[in-house]
Amino acid sequence: xxNNLNANIQPPRSETELLARCRALAGKSLGQVAxxxxxxxxxxxxxxxxxxxxxxxxxxGATAASQPEPDFQTLGIELKTIPxxxxxxxxxxxxxxxxxxxxxxxxxxxxxxxxxxxDRVLWVPIEADPDILPANSRVGNAFLWSPSPEQNRTLExxxxxxxxxxxxxxxxxxxxxxGEYLQVRPKAANSASLVRTTLVNGETxxxxxxxxxxxxxFTNMLLAEHIK
Numbered sequence: 370x371x372n373n374l375n376a377n378i379q380p381p382r383s384e385t386e387l388l389a390r391c392r393a394l395a396g397k398s399l400g401q402v403a404x405x406x407x408x409x410x411x412x413x414x415x416x417x418x419x420x421x422x423x424x425x426x427x428x429x430g431a432t433a434a435s436q437p438e439p440d441f442q443t444l445g446i447e448l449k450t451i452p453x454x455x456x457x458x459x460x461x462x463x464x465x466x467x468x469x470x471x472x473x474x475x476x477x478x479x480x481x482x483x484x485x486x487x488d489r490v491l492w493v494p495i496e497a498d499p500d501i502l503p504a505n506s507r508v509g510n511a512f513l514w515s516p517s518p519e520q521n522r523t524l525e526x527x528x529x530x531x532x533x534x535x536x537x538x539x540x541x542x543x544x545x546x547x548g549e550y551l552q553v554r555p556k557a558a559n560s561a562s563l564v565r566t567t568l569v570n571g572e573t574x575x576x577x578x579x580x581x582x583x584x585x586x587f588t589n590m591l592l593a594e595h596i597k
Contacts, residue, residue, distance in 0.1 A: 380430040380441060384513065387441065387491065390429050391511035399495070400504030402428055410504045417503040421495050422450045425508070429491075439486065446513070447490045451588055452497030453509065457596060459588040460497050468535065468553055468579040476532055478525045483551070483581050487524065490514050492591065512595040520550070527551035531581075540579070550587040556580035 381387035394402065399421055403410045406427060411417035431440035431448050440448040452460045466482045478484055494509030516524060527548035534543050535553070545552045555577040 378427060378430045380432050380443060382443075384444060384446070387429065387444065387446065388511070388513070391491070391493070394425070394428060394493075394508050395510050397508055398504060399424060399506045399508070402508070403504070412502075414497075414499065414503060420503065421452075421497075421506065422448075425450055425493055425495070439489070441491075445489055447486045447488075448493065449490055450493045450495050451592070453494045453592070454498055455496075457494065457509070457592060459585045459592065462552065462554070462582040462585055463588055464556070465551070465581040465583060467556065468531075468581050470535075470578060476536075478528055481528060481532075483524070483528055487516060492588075492595070494592065494596070510596055514591060514595065523550050528581075535579075543579070545582075548584070550584055552582050552584055553579050554582055 381390060400410050402424055406424070408424065408427070411420055426440060426448060429441075429448065432442050439445050449463055451463060454460055466486050469476075491511055491513055493511040496506040496509070527550055531543060531548055531551065531553045534540075534547070543553050545554050547553065556579060
């Protein structure tokens with residue numbers, strides 16, 4: 370999808386306007402949304418990876434694209450689509466942002482991209498059962514969320530644990546098992562997409578790029594709280 374498509378849709382000027390767009394979107398199929406925007410629909414799910422999220426970004430007027438800041442820049446709101454099954458439960462973990470591969474020991478949670486991305490989030494559930502074609506997948510009821518003090522503390526603790534391991538070059542020890550809500554996982558097109566970093570012995574070496582993700586147990590908790 371062309372990154373310039375958002376140029377002809379003005380970004381929302383307020384949370385109220387953004388939520389009004391979400392109400393207009395709820396219940397529509399992705400095929401209906403694509404037709405409204407004159408955008409072609411992938412024929413299969415194998416060709417649709419990332420497409421639904423970009424379609425929703427375009428419809429709602431998100432502006433940040435792949436920049437390390439919230440998608441709705443003037444509102445400070447990040448957009449996250451959640452693929453859900455027929456029971457409304459998240460099918461996969463949610464990507465937050467790329468993990469720094471040369472992290473400094475002086476990094477603070479308050480300055481982290483993870484915190485900035487999660488301070489205020491618009492969650493948009495989308496049907497994603499394998500037997501439903503992309504064009505027939507419906508959009509659910511979106512909701513705005515900010516972490517509660519307890520959620521923020523847990524996210525911060527997870528972030529510190531993971532960043533500390535990466536600061537010491539322990540990339541091979543960081544696995545998806547670490548972290549209660551937040552986890553770090555490889556994020557690469559394939560096993561050959563390596564980046565250079567400082568490893569545990571202090572030497573420079575190659576490793577897979579990583580990303581921060583929210584666990585499905587966390588996003589399912591949010592879905593249960595906000596969608597009745």
